[in-house]
Amino acid sequence: MNRFEPNLRIPGPTALPPTVREAGARQMINHRGPEFAAMLGRILGRMKPYFGTTSDVAMLSCAGSGGLEAAVVNTLSPGDRVLGVSIGSFGDRIAKIAQVYGADVTKLSIEWGQAADPSELRAHLEANPGYRAVLLTHNETSTAVMNPIAELAAAIRSVQPEALIIVDSVSGLGAVPFQMDAWGVDVVVTGSQKAWMAAPGLAMVAASERAWAAMETATMPRFYLDLRKHRDAHALGQTPWTPAIAVVFQVDAGLELMEREGAEAIFARHETCAAATRAGLTALGFELFGDPAHYSRTVTAARVPAGFDWKAINAAVKGEGVVLAGGQGPLAGQIFRLGHLGSVTLGEILDAIGVLEQVSIRFERQVEPGAGIAAAQSAALDRMGIRPAAAATAATAGAGA
Numbered sequence: 430m431n432r433f434e435p436n437l438r439i440p441g442p443t444a445l446p447p448t449v450r451e452a453g454a455r456q457m458i459n460h461r462g463p464e465f466a467a468m469l470g471r472i473l474g475r476m477k478p479y480f481g482t483t484s485d486v487a488m489l490s491c492a493g494s495g496g497l498e499a500a501v502v503n504t505l506s507p508g509d510r511v512l513g514v515s516i517g518s519f520g521d522r523i524a525k526i527a528q529v530y531g532a533d534v535t536k537l538s539i540e541w542g543q544a545a546d547p548s549e550l551r552a553h554l555e556a557n558p559g560y561r562a563v564l565l566t567h568n569e570t571s572t573a574v575m576n577p578i579a580e581l582a583a584a585i586r587s588v589q590p591e592a593l594i595i596v597d598s599v600s601g602l603g604a605v606p607f608q609m610d611a612w613g614v615d616v617v618v619t620g621s622q623k624a625w626m627a628a629p630g631l632a633m634v635a636a637s638e639r640a641w642a643a644m645e646t647a648t649m650p651r652f653y654l655d656l657r658k659h660r661d662a663h664a665l666g667q668t669p670w671t672p673a674i675a676v677v678f679q680v681d682a683g684l685e686l687m688e689r690e691g692a693e694a695i696f697a698r699h700e701t702c703a704a705a706t707r708a709g710l711t712a713l714g715f716e717l718f719g720d721p722a723h724y725s726r727t728v729t730a731a732r733v734p735a736g737f738d739w740k741a742i743n744a745a746v747k748g749e750g751v752v753l754a755g756g757q758g759p760l761a762g763q764i765f766r767l768g769h770l771g772s773v774t775l776g777e778i779l780d781a782i783g784v785l786e787q788v789s790i791r792f793e794r795q796v797e798p799g800a801g802i803a804a805a806q807s808a809a810l811d812r813m814g815i816r817p818a819a820a821a822t823a824a825t826a827g828a829g830a
């Protein structure tokens with residue numbers, strides 16, 4: 430982030446740390462040689478704890494959507510009854526993929542901004558037996574809402590234990606805790622350009638033993654995305670097809686940084702940045718979008734204030750070097766989104782809030798200079814358990830008077 434490099438605050442692709450950028454510029458290597466094999470082993474080994482699984486993970490050269498397609502076509506057959514629980518545009522997307530490949534899809538569409546409710550899901554499953562799979566989104570990037578996957582999976586397991594649970598965690602995994610095995614989730618998908626701090630181009634798909642077994646009988650067509658081909662090649666330290674080697678270098682470099690920081694510190698940093706973002710935006714008079722009980726920890730959405738044009742605000746914010754995301758689908762022009770995942774720092778959040786504060790004042794919104802930054806800073810300190818000395822002194826003085 431500097432005069433010539435914007436503060437990229439969209440919910441992916443995320444900004445690349447210097448070592449990741451440099452890794453992407455490396456000379457090519459033989460993808461059938463020992464250096465690649467060692468790198469692939471290192472990547473999968475370091476990623477598995479973030480999935481919370483001991484099962485095999487496949488690395489595919491494709492966008493996150495390709496990973497979603499792989500999850501569907503490898504485990505399902507045309508005519509299978511599938512429940513697509515959708516809380517936004519990415520929930521719609523995976524349901525659509527299943528439909529395109531011939532599954533008999535029922536949509537459980539939740540109002541955008543809300544999370545799926547485990548009791549509602551349980552009631553639906555009790556009334557509608559016989560699903561082969563349930564599709565869930567972990568972190569719905571379009572609405573900045575995070576589903577309670579552990580509770581939803583438990584609800585599914587209690588009513589239809591045979592159903593495969595397929596989860597899109599493209600924008601969640603690596604930034605927030607996930608326990609695929611413990612929660613009984615069968616397939617989880619993530620993408621290189623989100624928490625993994627690399628360029629787009631790789632999707633990682635983890636499958637439970639049940640899901641690997643399901644692939645033997647599933648009949649949806651698949652070739653390039655065949656996960657069994659990936660698993661077999663990975664066992665030899667390779668990929669079935671020529672991989673996006675530059676992105677593989679980057680994911681390896683990103684995981685090296687993640688290894689040094691540690692998962693707990695990474696999760697805490699994301700929580701701190703999320704808390705600061707919410708507090709800062711609220712202090713600037715923006716109404717946060719979504720159910721507060723299920724705010725995402727990787728992206729925050731807020732309503733565009735009444736009477737203001739998002740395009741004009743966005744252009745002014747961009748002019749000051751901060752790149753935000755608008756709303757998608759029915760939320761276009763209604764909300765804006767600020768991403769805080771991957772390499773994000775509190776400093777970048779304070780910068781973004783500061784710019785939004787200045788632009789708000791320029792647009793004659795009633796905002797006290799410094800209010801947004803102060804609120805964001807306080808929320809972050811609070812989250813980190815740090816008490817400002819000045820406030821403590823004032824409180825002591827007050828108590829003594």
Ligand SMILES: Cc1ncc(COP(=O)(O)O)c(C=O)c1O
Pocket residue numbers: 440441492493494495519566568569570571597598599600620629
């Ligand atoms: C939750 C979620 N699912 C799926 C995708 C699709 O990933 P891609 O754009 O890499 O295909 C995204 C991308 O933003 C996402 O946020």
